[in-house]
Amino acid sequence: MTLLSVEGLRVEFPTDEGTVKAVDGVDFTVDRGEVVCLVGETGSGKTAACEALTRIADGAAVAGSVHFDGRELTDCDDRTLRSVRGDRIAHVFQQPGTSLDPVYSVGDQIIEAIRLHDDASRSEARARAISLLEDVGIAAPAERIDAYPHQLSGGMRQRVAIAVALAADPDLLVADEPTTALDVTLQAGLLELLQELSSARDLAVLLVTHDLGVVAELADRVVVLYGGRVMERGGVGALFDRPAHPYTRLLFRSLRGVAEGTDDRPTPADGGCPFRSECPHAVPDCADGYPAFHAANGDAGHEVACVFYGPDYDIATLGGGGGS
Amino acid sequence: MSGGDPLLSVRDLKKHYPVKRGFLRRTVGHVKAVDGIDLELRRGETLALVGESGCGKSTAARSLLHLDSPTGGEVRFDGESVGSFDDAELNRFRRRAQLLLQNPDEAFNPRIPVGESVAEPIDIHGVSDAERREELVADRLERVGIDPETADRYPHEFSGGQKQRLALARALVFDPDLLVADEPTSALDERVQTRILSLLETLQARHDLAILFISHDIRTVRRFCDRVAVMYLGEIVERGPVDAVFEDPQHPYTQALVDAVPTLDPDERGGTKPLGGDVPDPADPPSGCRFHTRCPVVIPPEEYDIDAETFRAVLDLRLAVTADDVDIQRLRNRLDDGDDERLRAVLRERYGVPVSLPDDDAEGALSAALDALLAGDEEAALEQLETSFTTVCERREPETHETAAGSAACHRRDESSPF
Numbered sequence: 001m002t003l004l005s006v007e008g009l010r011v012e013f014p015t016d017e018g019t020v021k022a023v024d025g026v027d028f029t030v031d032r033g034e035v036v037c038l039v040g041e042t043g044s045g046k047t048a049a050c051e052a053l054t055r056i057a058d059g060a061a062v063a064g065s066v067h068f069d070g071r072e073l074t075d076c077d078d079r080t081l082r083s084v085r086g087d088r089i090a091h092v093f094q095q096p097g098t099s100l101d102p103v104y105s106v107g108d109q110i111i112e113a114i115r116l117h118d119d120a121s122r123s124e125a126r127a128r129a130i131s132l133l134e135d136v137g138i139a140a141p142a143e144r145i146d147a148y149p150h151q152l153s154g155g156m157r158q159r160v161a162i163a164v165a166l167a168a169d170p171d172l173l174v175a176d177e178p179t180t181a182l183d184v185t186l187q188a189g190l191l192e193l194l195q196e197l198s199s200a201r202d203l204a205v206l207l208v209t210h211d212l213g214v215v216a217e218l219a220d221r222v223v224v225l226y227g228g229r230v231m232e233r234g235g236v237g238a239l240f241d242r243p244a245h246p247y248t249r250l251l252f253r254s255l256r257g258v259a260e261g262t263d264d265r266p267t268p269a270d271g272g273c274p275f276r277s278e279c280p281h282a283v284p285d286c287a288d289g290y291p292a293f294h295a296a297n298g299d300a301g302h303e304v305a306c307v308f309y310g311p312d313y314d315i316a317t318l319g320g321g322g323g324s
Numbered sequence: 325m326s327g328g329d330p331l332l333s334v335r336d337l338k339k340h341y342p343v344k345r346g347f348l349r350r351t352v353g354h355v356k357a358v359d360g361i362d363l364e365l366r367r368g369e370t371l372a373l374v375g376e377s378g379c380g381k382s383t384a385a386r387s388l389l390h391l392d393s394p395t396g397g398e399v400r401f402d403g404e405s406v407g408s409f410d411d412a413e414l415n416r417f418r419r420r421a422q423l424l425l426q427n428p429d430e431a432f433n434p435r436i437p438v439g440e441s442v443a444e445p446i447d448i449h450g451v452s453d454a455e456r457r458e459e460l461v462a463d464r465l466e467r468v469g470i471d472p473e474t475a476d477r478y479p480h481e482f483s484g485g486q487k488q489r490l491a492l493a494r495a496l497v498f499d500p501d502l503l504v505a506d507e508p509t510s511a512l513d514e515r516v517q518t519r520i521l522s523l524l525e526t527l528q529a530r531h532d533l534a535i536l537f538i539s540h541d542i543r544t545v546r547r548f549c550d551r552v553a554v555m556y557l558g559e560i561v562e563r564g565p566v567d568a569v570f571e572d573p574q575h576p577y578t579q580a581l582v583d584a585v586p587t588l589d590p591d592e593r594g595g596t597k598p599l600g601g602d603v604p605d606p607a608d609p610p611s612g613c614r615f616h617t618r619c620p621v622v623i624p625p626e627e628y629d630i631d632a633e634t635f636r637a638v639l640d641l642r643l644a645v646t647a648d649d650v651d652i653q654r655l656r657n658r659l660d661d662g663d664d665e666r667l668r669a670v671l672r673e674r675y676g677v678p679v680s681l682p683d684d685d686a687e688g689a690l691s692a693a694l695d696a697l698l699a700g701d702e703e704a705a706l707e708q709l710e711t712s713f714t715t716v717c718e719r720r721e722p723e724t725h726e727t728a729a730g731s732a733a734c735h736r737r738d739e740s741s742p743f
Contacts, residue, residue: 041513042484131658140649153602154377183376183540184584188598191586195594210513213543213586217593236590254515255588257547259522261515263469263485 003171003204004030004053008064011048011057011228022048024228025064025290030172033202035194037215037236040225043265046208049225050174053206054085069171087117090165094177096157099164100149106133106160107145113167132163137193155186159193166197173197176208191217212255216240221301224248227274229290234302244296244304246318247275273306281308281318331402331501331534332388332421334363338396339380339387343607355607357383359558360397363536367501368528370535372545372566374581375555378603381538384555385504388536389421390414402501419449422495426507428487431494432479439465439475442494449498464493468523485516489523499531506538521548542585546570551730554578557606557614564730574732576619600640613735616717617643623715623735628686635715637676638690642709644675645693645702652697664698671697689713 011023023045030036040046051057053066053073066073073084085091093099101109110129114120120128126145133141136159149157158178165173175194179187195218198205209215215222219236224245232245243249250260261278272287273279279286285307294309296302308315339358342351357380365371373381387394390406399406406417425431432441443461462472468489479487488508495503505524509517521544528535539545545552546566553563554577562575573579583596601618604610610617616639624635644650650671659666671694672679681687689712696705716735725737 041515130654139644140647140651142651142654143649155602184542185376185580185599186602188584188586189600192594192598211586212514213588216588216590217586219590240588240590251514254518255543257518257521259519261519263483263489263516263519265483 001032002029003032003034003069004206005067006049006053006065007067009049009052009066010061010063011045011052012061013048013057014059014061021228022060023052026225026228026230028223028230028233030204030206032171032204033198034220035198035205035207035218036221036223037219038206038208038223038225039210039212039215040208041210043227044225045228046210046225047176048228050091050176050206050208053174054081054089054091056085056091086113086170087168088170089172089174090168090170092158092161092165092173092175092178094180096154096161096181097149099161100157102149105146105148106152110145110160110164110167113164117168129163129167132166133160135166135197136160136163137189138163155182155190158182158186158190162193162197166201166203169201170203172204172206174206174208177210178207179214180209180211187214188217194218212240212251224251229274230293230305231275232296232302232304232306234296234299238297238299238302242297242299242302244302244309245275245306246279246281246308249318250278250280283307283313285312329403330364330400331367332363332365332536333400334361334388334397335400336360336362336397337384337388337394337399339383339392340395353607356558356609357606358387358394359609361553361555361558361560363388363553363560365502365534365536367534368532369551370528370537370549372537372539372549372552373555374539374542374545374552376540376581376603378606379555380558380606381540381555382506385423385506385536385538389423389504390417391423415449419445419498420500421502421504422498422500424491424495424503424505424508426511428484428491429479431491432487434479436478437476438479438482438490439472441479442475442490442497445494445497460497461493464496465490467496467527468493483516484512485520488512488516488520492520492523492527496527496531500533502534502536504536504538507540508537509544510539510541517544524548542570542581554581557603557609559614559733561615561734562727562730562732564727568729572728574727574730574737575615575734576621576736577615578732580618580620610718612716612718612720613722613733616715619717621736622717625686625712625714628681628683630681630683630686633676634678634681635713637678638681638686638709638713639715641671641675641677642706642713645697645706645709648702650697652700667698668694686712 007027009023009026013020013022026049038046052062055062107129110132111125114125114128130141130145133145138144138159179190194205197203222236222239223230224232226247231247243252271289273291276282276286291305291307293303293305296304296309307313308318337358338360340354340356343353343355345352361384375381386392388399401417409417439461443457446457446460461475465472465475470489509520527533537549549566552566552569553560556577562569562578569578570582573582580599584598599618604617616622620636621632622636622639624630624632655667681690693705693708696708722733722735724731724733
């Protein structure tokens with residue numbers, strides 16, 4: 001069942017050098033209990049897109065539709081939005097420090113989060129906080145609950161940040177690069193935890209990452225972003241077996257050590273395919289409006305926004321796959 | 325790879341930091357960040373130093389460059405002992421051995437044009453010829469693929485990848501022989517990483533540069549490096565050629581690092597159990613093999629017939645009791661005063677200990693310890709666990725054994741070991 005449905009999402013930031021379109025028309029959905037990964041590089045708009053869901057970024061102008069569990073969030077007033085944020089949609093960030101306050105103990109922060117959304121007594125909330133810490137894999141939760149964030153390791157802090165996020169029993173967890181700052185050993189454990197939480201609590205997870213390894217471990221479905229647009233989306237199996245978009249193929253080739261492209265910043269959104277300046281196959285049509293979505297390789301739900309998959313071109317021109 | 329004497333040779337390098345407490349700041353112990361490591365690096369070669377955060381990789385880099393003075397050991401560079409260098413010699417050494425950091429922003433002042441920042445080392449080392457200076461900067465920018473025409477721009481006008489290229493240009497100003505690269509690509513996007521690594525490879529081949537590559541990213545190391553030294557809590561536990569080490573790890577820690585790398589194949593997800601726990605406190609490293617508190621194949625006591633996985637679980641329970649992490653009273657409350665039978669079962673389950681150990685003597689000892697624990701006598705429980713469940717891994721430091729392609733320090737490779 002669809003929990004979140006995002007349509008035509010646009011996010012703009014005012015800067016000294018004019019307005020920057022971070023997201024320029026993005027569609028995706030997340031079902032209950034499902035893990036969807038937004039994959040993209042710096043500047044792809046992945047973070048702006050997920051921060052726009054509950055409008056947590058200051059100064060961003062958000063347009064389009066964000067439909068969450070029967071409610072249109074873009075029309076909501078600030079009060080309603082605040083209650084959705086945290087209560088129904090919780091966020092976890094790359095640096096666990098972003099979600100945790102250094103001057104309060106771990107327990108105080110979880111207890112506050114519980115009591116903000118539920119009128120539990122302090123002792124009830126404390127008991128629940130301890131069992132939440134246990135759920136996220138913190139050993140000796142009854143002792144650690146009185147620890148301060150700086151007394152915990154990076155891996156434990158990220159687990160605590162997840163416990164805070166889960167305090168109000170949300171339906172959707174939005175996790176922005178939650179494992180990027182961690183070692184591989186800790187990353188593996190944290191991905192396993194997110195997987196367990198998703199199935200045990202029927203929790204939908206929207207995971208933002210640049211790491212295809214993380215996607216392979218966790219995603220049910222994948223949305224590939226570049227320059228504020230969706231390049232390709234589909235089930236994780238189909239997308240890894242047969243990546244369709246020239247950009248996605250480039251990503252996989254890079255993982256095999258093939259160095260291509262330049263370190264220039266992507267060209268700003270201008271209505272054409274944002275990838276065309278880097279694309280080895282670009283044709284004049286790529287500048288003629290945003291490419292429409294076409295079925296990719298005949299896999300159900302696997303779609304690609306590239307003119308080569310339209311009726312006027314032959315996908316054979318793109319050459320072989322490039323998947324995992 | 326060139327033959328001949330190593331460019332860099334590190335013997336028994338140590339870096340200990342005093343831990344000070346109280347009003348008088350008395351030294352109460354030492355953090356053994358680097359605790360006796362050996363490294364050798366030849367011209368044109370890339371050696372990787374890998375391990376988790378907190379294992380001492382970056383401290384090793386700084387002390388071998390004498391940016392922080394080592395506590396002990398010797399660093400030889402091109403045949404000479406760096407420790408005996410006078411100021412002039414040390415200056416010369418610093419020109420020939422450069423450090424490249426993870427975050428290029430640390431190398432650049434946002435208010436100074438990038439060309440000036442790249443030229444800064446020239447000014448420090450006193451080259452005053454303006455024309456020569458400009459030539460040098462332009463040449464180094466070209467080498468790293470940055471248009472010299474952009475030298476008067478400011479850092480914020482460049483992408484993350486371009487900034488790392490600029491940092492590299494700056495490190496290459498004096499044509500160093502050695503580049504110590506500390507996680508140079510881990511903050512960058514995948515495709516940018518690949519391009520920077522490819523650039524490093526080109527430059528290395530052209531200038532016969534020796535690179536010490538510090539990283540926690542096994543995939544990058546496999547792609548880019550010749551040999552690898554795996555570091556855990558200040559010590560090197562395994563070394564050898566990258567392919568041999570990562571295809572057939574001889575140390576359980578290396579195996580755990582390899583297992584933690586995501587497969588990139590959605591059909592094979594969640595294959596192996598992730599390594600538990602964090603890197604222990606280097607101020608108080610575990611006895612014997614420092615990895616024994618986390619090792620998935622820690623060696624069981626000879627007197628029992630139990631496998632490594634079961635013993636790992638029992639040892640985890642023992643270490644939790646030692647750390648005072650087992651709170652019987654709270655557990656009782658949570659189980660609504662559940663009976664002791666239930667409590668025992670929950671405790672076993674929490675640490676993955678089977679309902680009954682397959683060896684009768686071992687089971688007898690464990691049951692006795694759990695009884696003591698439930699009776700509130702933690703001391704007796706701990707004594708029982710510590711006398712009945714010990715391992716050679718905690719009693720003796722492992723020797724370093726030759727392996728097919730390198731070496732590894734693990735008791736499982738001892739001749740007397742049944743494994």
